[in-house]
Amino acid sequence: MKITTLVASILMSVLLEPVIASFIDTGKDTSAYNRPLIHLTPNVGWLNDPNGLFYDKKTSVWHAYYQYNPNDTIWGQPLYWGHSSSKDLTHWEEHQVALGPQNDDEGIFSGSIVIDYNNTSGFFDESIDKDQRVVAIYTNSIPDTQTQDIAYSLDGGETFTKYKKNPVIDVNSTQFRDPKVFWHEETNKWIMVVSKSQEYKIQIFGSLDLKTWDLHSNFTSGYLGNQYECPGLIKVPIENTNDYKWVMFLAINPGSPAGGSSNQYFIGEFDGFEFKQDDSITRVMDAGKDFYAFQTFSDNEQDVIGLAWASNWQYANVVPTNPWRSSMSLARKYTLGYVNQNVETKIMTLIQTPILNNLDVINKVEKNNHLLTKNDSVITNFSSSTGLLDFNTTFKVVGESIDSNSLSNIEILIHSQMSNSSTESIKVGFDRSVSAFYFNRDIPNVEFNNNPYFTNKFSTYVEPSHYDEDDMPVYKIYGIVDKNILELYFNDGTQTMTNTFFMSEDKYPHQIEIASNVDGQFELQSLLIRELNN
């Protein structure tokens, strides 16, 4: 079957489930060992940026769309909006493809969804519940132009009708994309942030009807990289206050300081026309290499909730998964707080909390006030594993200070099951002499780990959560591992590190071990390791 024929059949039948293209090798299905259980993935095909995230108040359902190629497990056009939904942000169900392009060499690129409660667009009548007046604003990418287009749904986001007078914004640019739209109450209008990618401008537009847009201002800041993508702008509450700040999110790719793709953010004020940064500080969202194109959910008024694509353009197309490729991060709740950067200074920082609902705890290990010794690690002995495990520990550095020329570490090792008489492991560690956390995802047996861009060693400096009565530093770390992804949350989510990893084809995470290479220097004040099931 030729691509064109296949695609045409999909285009004519967007109500159908995605077709599995013959050139996706479904015989080599790696899902059993490396497809995450609770991280959103497509059943078949390629996924990248999250799009159109919204909450349907009527049905209490969360919708996530995404850049989707059903025809292959690499990025390629025609590119669609895939669609999944969840009742709890933890368990996802795949729907039919939601939006597709006109022609094979085109793509429905990233964008967002708003609920047009007051029918400002005129697309709806009274038969459509106010909470389900779904309008998608997206980039139509055709060979010589990227324009901002809109489409509406009369069935709660399942299918869409494109606006006849598209595009709604056309500035004759090939690098103009990723509109994120929200309702700005204070000035009673729609606001769009959209990226003029190669000019490093986040452009802010305003509209009364989602159809006619006026350019209000441009914003440039932070690390430039090679291109700006996927901006976002939302009020984020400041913890323990009734106050909030506006946060501008920005993805850059390629050219991040750690290589490839990453997300940064800026904190400031927004008056309906212009975003003004409170300072000129560049803040990075996540210290790993797999957290990109972050977007927040529309129309859930209580909390700021968002998720990101958990991959990196440097290697996304070649990671060893099949017949699916790429997942999202977990949905996370976002707040702001003043976080210690060092003993003298706190700065306003995003705090990220993973959202986990309705999971069964199959097994657990708990320890309290446990002093680690060199020859006696804490190790789980769960008889089987789902590949979904989490750990939560508060540990204290104790004892005399040590030489700066030898490492004294605590390590959290994630081991695969034993098969073919070998075990594979990744690890998170903290060394006392360096006072930074590190992560190592090198698995030498796996060919893909030789990919020159697949960085295997990471580190991030984390200021202690607090100091105990003896002035010794205390750190907290929560980690959740789900088949081939590890999300780390340091000190209650004031820093995170998100990375995928790839074990051999017969292996996935089964066992967690907490070890130290020294005696009596790390005390687990508390430890809880759980084996979970969805």
Next chain:
Amino acid sequence: MKITTLVASILMSVLLEPVIASFIDTGKDTSAYNRPLIHLTPNVGWLNDPNGLFYDKKTSVWHAYYQYNPNDTIWGQPLYWGHSSSKDLTHWEEHQVALGPQNDDEGIFSGSIVIDYNNTSGFFDESIDKDQRVVAIYTNSIPDTQTQDIAYSLDGGETFTKYKKNPVIDVNSTQFRDPKVFWHEETNKWIMVVSKSQEYKIQIFGSLDLKTWDLHSNFTSGYLGNQYECPGLIKVPIENTNDYKWVMFLAINPGSPAGGSSNQYFIGEFDGFEFKQDDSITRVMDAGKDFYAFQTFSDNEQDVIGLAWASNWQYANVVPTNPWRSSMSLARKYTLGYVNQNVETKIMTLIQTPILNNLDVINKVEKNNHLLTKNDSVITNFSSSTGLLDFNTTFKVVGESIDSNSLSNIEILIHSQMSNSSTESIKVGFDRSVSAFYFNRDIPNVEFNNNPYFTNKFSTYVEPSHYDEDDMPVYKIYGIVDKNILELYFNDGTQTMTNTFFMSEDKYPHQIEIASNVDGQFELQSLLIRELNN
């Protein structure tokens, strides 16, 4: 010999050469294989930040001081200013220790040197040549305070006398350091930039006599990390113009995006009181992990020349060298230019040019218009090696575009000599599907390479230097390898990557190979590989 005794003897005899402490294992001398030939290193002991860099116009000699511990190969107090000089910025000669602290638990921390031509300080009389009125401004770090102190030299920077009324700035802080001072002609006064490290303030002071200082302003920007260190502020010429911009340099450690220590810079205006950034862009000086605490030379009026410490606090104390530890980068000349970030945008960027003088070319290999094939790499066959080699190539990507799901690379491999029947290699590569350069310094045989913070895979996106007549991208790369350090300069120094590496104890770089894993996709328009000797 106890430390205290040893130190006391050094303090009383600063005119002597540094004493080799008995606890430096001189038996295990790794200098033969891994001590660089032209990168400034101490003969014995520990080196970190460059200090007091200045050019003596009378003698035409360049002076470099540095944080120095003669008593051990790890950082420790008492901490001194070591001293080396060079006539050509390529060959360095070690002098006696220049400055030392009062007590064993103190340090003469980083700082700078100015030529007090007009004797504003009153330290000099007519017997001292105007071009040799050397005043050092440094941080005196004592257990409860860091103050800014000054000292003057009547012998051209060989020995110093501390000012009797030190400190000249004391704000009762333990985190206040690294003064860089220069003469600001427009307002006829001395300017100091100095770091309030844990408050993230670069403080700007003014003085008429180097003794009394007024606080003018504070500057905060960029990526914060855990601490600000080693600021610098200097006019940098804009290439092909008679214009210049002020550039503020800033080192952060720990907490850099790539882990540990790194240097950033900001471009703007300085009116003698306040530095104002032209934009809120965060620019990184070097894409490697070993470029920190950058400082420029004082009183060389023609060019802006500077160098950095070529290590990273995450592992500086434990790299396998002996009886010396750490080197500087090469001295580099700095200009500004408008550099392509992508096909639509140029931004003002530092351009770095390595300074290499008076080197002998022992051997060379040249190629022009050479199409690389899979089974026929270009490889040097130099009969011996000094460990000092450089390569300079302009290569063009040719042929049909390729699948994004397979790598098509050109690699520059730096091989050790064969010994114990094995060769060790590091490599620089460029992959066509990802369009980024990568570097790999992993040498599995060497125990130290397992250090969790010694990142082995790096990458950096580089926009093509230009496109040829067929619209195919052309890249330039110059690299210089000197025993255990590789400095990479992309596209005429518009981006750099500086990294140390550590081969086995009997090995150092001997051979360079240019290879490709595909046929006919990379054309070496020009290639020159040289074996050099100092």
